[in-house]
Amino acid sequence: MTNDKLRIIIVGGGIAGLTSAIALRAANRQIIVLEQSRLNREIGALISLQPNASRIMETTWGLGAEMEEARGMVDEGLRIFDTDGSLVNEIPLLSKTEYGGSRIIYHRNDLHEALKSAATSSHRNGEPVTIRVSSRVVSCDPSEGKVILESGEVLTADVIIGADGIHSVLRKSVIEEEPAAMPTGTSAYRLMIPSEVLEEQEPQFCTKINPRDPYTSMIVGHSCRLVMGPGRRGDMYGVVAMVPDERMNEDPSLRQSWVSEGSMSKLLDTFAEFPSWLTSIFKHSPELGLWQLRDMDPLSTWHRGRVFLIGDAAHPMLPTQGQGASQSIEDAEAVGAFFEDIEQSPSMEQLERIFEKIFRSRHERVSLIQGYSRQAAKPGTVKEQKTVTMKPDEFMDYNCMYRGAKKWLQTVSPV
Known part of the structure; x- marks a missing residue:
C-alpha cells in the first residue's frame, strides 16, 4: 500500500455513510463512498435528530449552513392524545438547555441532500468526497482492505467503513457467525x-x-x-x-x-x-x-482487519427512542475523532488499536440504547441481558448529554 494518501472507502451512502465521510475529511485523505443505488436518494419520510446528534452536526462539524438548507424544524415537545382527540399529556422538550442542541425534524431526503452537499463541498477541509452510485459491494477481504463490486471491480483502501445498513454485506466479513435481524x-x-x-x-x-x-x-x-x-x-x-x-x-x-x-x-x-x-x-x-x-442483539465486535462497522450495520435499533440516526452520527463523530491525527496508511497493529478505542467508546452506550428501545416497544414483556433501570427522564439525559467519543471513553457512564 502506498503512503501518499490515507485511502478510505465507505460502503453505503445513507446518513451513516455520509456523516462518516464528513467526519473523516482532512488533508492528505482520499475518501470514496460506494452506494448501491443508482440515484443515491432517500425516499419520503420524516426523521428526527436528537440533541446529542444535532449538537455534533452544528458544533463539531460546523454544518449550520447546510442544516439551514435542509429546512429542519425544532420539535418543542410530545403531545399525547386519546382517540377522541383530547389532549392527555404534554412533555416539553425545550427545557433542557444543557443538552447543547435541539431535537430537530427533517424530511429524510432534505437531510440526505444536505449531508451529500457537505461531503462533496470544495469549501471544507480536505478533498471533496467522491460518491460512486450503482456500486454494489458483494464481498470484502478485511485483511487485504479490498471490496469487490457486483461488476467484478476490486477496490483497495487503508480503511473501510461499513455503513451498509441492517442487511450489511460487510458485517459478514467481520462476524464469523452473523446474527439474524x-x-x-x-x-x-x-x-x-x-x-x-x-x-x-x-x-x-x-x-x-x-x-x-x-x-x-x-x-x-x-x-x-x-x-x-x-x-x-x-x-x-x-x-x-x-x-x-x-x-x-x-x-x-x-x-x-x-x-x-x-x-x-x-x-x-x-x-x-x-x-x-x-x-x-x-x-x-x-x-x-x-x-x-x-x-439485533449487540455484536461482540464491530471490526476486523481494515474494516469497521457503524450505524445499522453494527447496531440496528427500534425507532421507539428516535435514536437510530442519532447513534449513527455519534459513530461517525467517534471515527473522525480517533482518526484525527492519522495522515498516512496505518499499520495493522496501529489500526487495531484505533478501532478498539472506537469500539470501546461506543459499544456499551449503543447496546444500552438498543436494549431500551426494544424494552420501550414491549414494556414489561422483553427480557434484556442488561435491564435498564433508569426512569424515562433520566434516560433522556443519558441520551442527550453525550459530548463525544473521546470524552465518553474517559468516564464511566451510569447504567
Whole structure:
C-alpha cells in the first residue's frame, strides 16, 4: 500500500455513510463512498435528530449552513392524545438547555441532500468526497482492505467503513457467525401528507391537531400506535402507524424493508376501530411505505482487519427512542475523532488499536440504547441481558448529554 494518501472507502451512502465521510475529511485523505443505488436518494419520510446528534452536526462539524438548507424544524415537545382527540399529556422538550442542541425534524431526503452537499463541498477541509452510485459491494477481504463490486471491480483502501445498513454485506466479513435481524412482532407504515391538503380537506382533524404546530403527537389505542408531526417547517405532515404483526391485514414477512409499498385499503382495515376524523387523513399520502421492525442483539465486535462497522450495520435499533440516526452520527463523530491525527496508511497493529478505542467508546452506550428501545416497544414483556433501570427522564439525559467519543471513553457512564 502506498503512503501518499490515507485511502478510505465507505460502503453505503445513507446518513451513516455520509456523516462518516464528513467526519473523516482532512488533508492528505482520499475518501470514496460506494452506494448501491443508482440515484443515491432517500425516499419520503420524516426523521428526527436528537440533541446529542444535532449538537455534533452544528458544533463539531460546523454544518449550520447546510442544516439551514435542509429546512429542519425544532420539535418543542410530545403531545399525547386519546382517540377522541383530547389532549392527555404534554412533555416539553425545550427545557433542557444543557443538552447543547435541539431535537430537530427533517424530511429524510432534505437531510440526505444536505449531508451529500457537505461531503462533496470544495469549501471544507480536505478533498471533496467522491460518491460512486450503482456500486454494489458483494464481498470484502478485511485483511487485504479490498471490496469487490457486483461488476467484478476490486477496490483497495487503508480503511473501510461499513455503513451498509441492517442487511450489511460487510458485517459478514467481520462476524464469523452473523446474527439474524430479529422480527419484533411490530410493523410500521409511513405516510407523508402536505399540511395544506389537511387544512383544506380535513378540518375535523385540524381542529384537534394542528399539523403545523412544532410538536410530535402520539395516539395509542387498540394495541396500535400513531406517531405524527410536522416537517419542512410545517409544510409536510408525517405519520408513522405502528401495528402488531398479528393485527395486520398484510403479510409482514414479505415486508423486509421500510421502502416496501403498503396497501392503503389494508391499512384502513387495520385501523378500522379508530375514529374517522383520524383515519380519513391516511388517503392523502401519495406514498405508503411499510416495513417490519427488526433489531439485533449487540455484536461482540464491530471490526476486523481494515474494516469497521457503524450505524445499522453494527447496531440496528427500534425507532421507539428516535435514536437510530442519532447513534449513527455519534459513530461517525467517534471515527473522525480517533482518526484525527492519522495522515498516512496505518499499520495493522496501529489500526487495531484505533478501532478498539472506537469500539470501546461506543459499544456499551449503543447496546444500552438498543436494549431500551426494544424494552420501550414491549414494556414489561422483553427480557434484556442488561435491564435498564433508569426512569424515562433520566434516560433522556443519558441520551442527550453525550459530548463525544473521546470524552465518553474517559468516564464511566451510569447504567
